[in-house]
Amino acid sequence: MQLTISNLLPVYFEKSRTQTSEVWGKEIVWQKGELIKIVAPSGSGKSSLINFLYGMRKDFDGAIRYDQQDIRNMNPEQLAPLRKDHVSIVFQDLRLFPHQTVAENLEIKRQLNPFHSPEKVLEMTERLGIGTKMNSLAKTCSYGEQQRVAIIRALLQPFDFLLLDEPFSHLDDRNSQNAMQLILEEAKARNASIVLADLERIEFFPYTRLFHL
């Protein structure tokens, strides 16, 4: 699968943005397996971009295509299999079910299209240091713990593209690197591409392409 971005610009951005940005207003093709880093200072439209790529919002000009399929023309019924089988995401605001336990949060995602066994899920949580939190309600976990749950949840399905929106904002360096390592391994196992958008350069992400938003 390849991801094509053509002349993309949020409708609420001025045209002049296209002159300074390496993404807005450009023609870009991302292939499976590429590690893409998008450096985006506050207000440059980082979350907008991730939301556009995941089909959450359509208030943009230009086009986003997964292979030949224009995401703008996809109805909710067509978006579901794209999200279930091809594109996974870690939101900046995490979006867990607050009243469900960590285990339930993970299972709701896993059962949709299981890539890992429940045992493997447990192993992943232990690796990121939240193994003991499985039976805690998500809302009682710290932001850092919730962020790790959101990361693991994104890794439980098959995907060609993994969209990460400030995935380590609540984690210390050691936990961030730990999580990054897991993400890289999982992407490699699927020969998938990672699109990581963050405020600044993250040194431990071995990107193959770099864009300034």
Added chain:
Amino acid sequence: MAVSFKPIQPLLQTGTNAASRWFSYIGLGVGVLLLLCSIQMFINIQQLLKEGSIRKNGFDYISITKSVTNETMGQPEKNLFSQVELDELKAQPFIEDVSPLLPNDFRVKLSAGSVLAFSTDMFLETLDNDFIDTLPPSFTWQEGQYNIPIILSSDFFEIYNVFAPGQGLPQISRETAMGIPVQIICEGNGLTETFTGKIVAFSDRVNSVLVPKNFLLWSNKTFGKGANVQASRVFVKTKDANNTELLKFVDQKNYKLNKDKTLLGRNKMVIQGIFSGLGIFGLLVVLLALMLFSFYLQLVIARSKDSLQLLLTLGYSPSWLSRNVARIFVPVYIVVVIAALAFTQLMQWSFHHFVMYDREELSTPLHWVTLLTAVVLIVLSIITNHRLVRSLLNKLHTN
């Protein structure tokens, strides 16, 4: 592996507003019960009133006369049926056929001859053969024939047997009466002719003395005044003498029917009206309950909005989700309708057993139309419920 709804179900806040949920369940149950009971009673009435009238070939035959009032007294033309009126009767969709009872237009005297010292002025009438309930093959006449076959009303015969002893006359059996030849003396236009009449049958339907049509037409021409003879009585052939349309038409025309045959029909009109009203009321209650339920459903979905939205974001398909959310309520609908159906069955059993004393026209098991209505109600509520959930979820997605 199929996706399981089990981990999803707790995300729906169905427990909230239990009161409104139970109100809608009860409302739905009461509405469905009213509707089913009304339909069943409607059918019961139809079945009960199908019987109770004299039928031939599946048709009812009833006589219609005009009401003689103080205003129309002495104006025979107002009390007789004109050809236009006969045609109008015939044109009604609920009337299959019409036959006027044509009377004699001359003087007729009846005497038992030498057998009994009995003589009276009387009348003769004729009716199309098709309208006569007891029609023997001998009921024919040819010009020149002096024997006239007669069909006598059973009621008239009974009346004779009632007054005969007081008059010093013998009471006679039907068989004897059919064996006694009577003299029919026709007078008019200066002619007098004596015929021999013989009773060939008794009629329960026609209160008259019937002779073959061609005889009466001939004798009216021979002895009558020559005027066009009009009938004051008309027999109509109808599928159902208790047809409410027929009764309405007759009332509107100010005609008179023989009452006992249509008494049931008049009651039927009132009772059916009551049950139609009750049925409509039941339908309204069902609609109200479904509306209340849809509000409850909207509330559940609004309260679970964040969770449902997140599920769609995670890649759950809207149609799968709406199907499964709607499915939660399917057992509720089925239980409610089946409970109402059980109560309706109980009502039917009590009605049949205690009110109708197990009459054969009715059956204790519910009529298939009632059962079908219950099934249709279940299917309808499931479909509307599913569509409502899907449209609510689609709205979530576009928000």
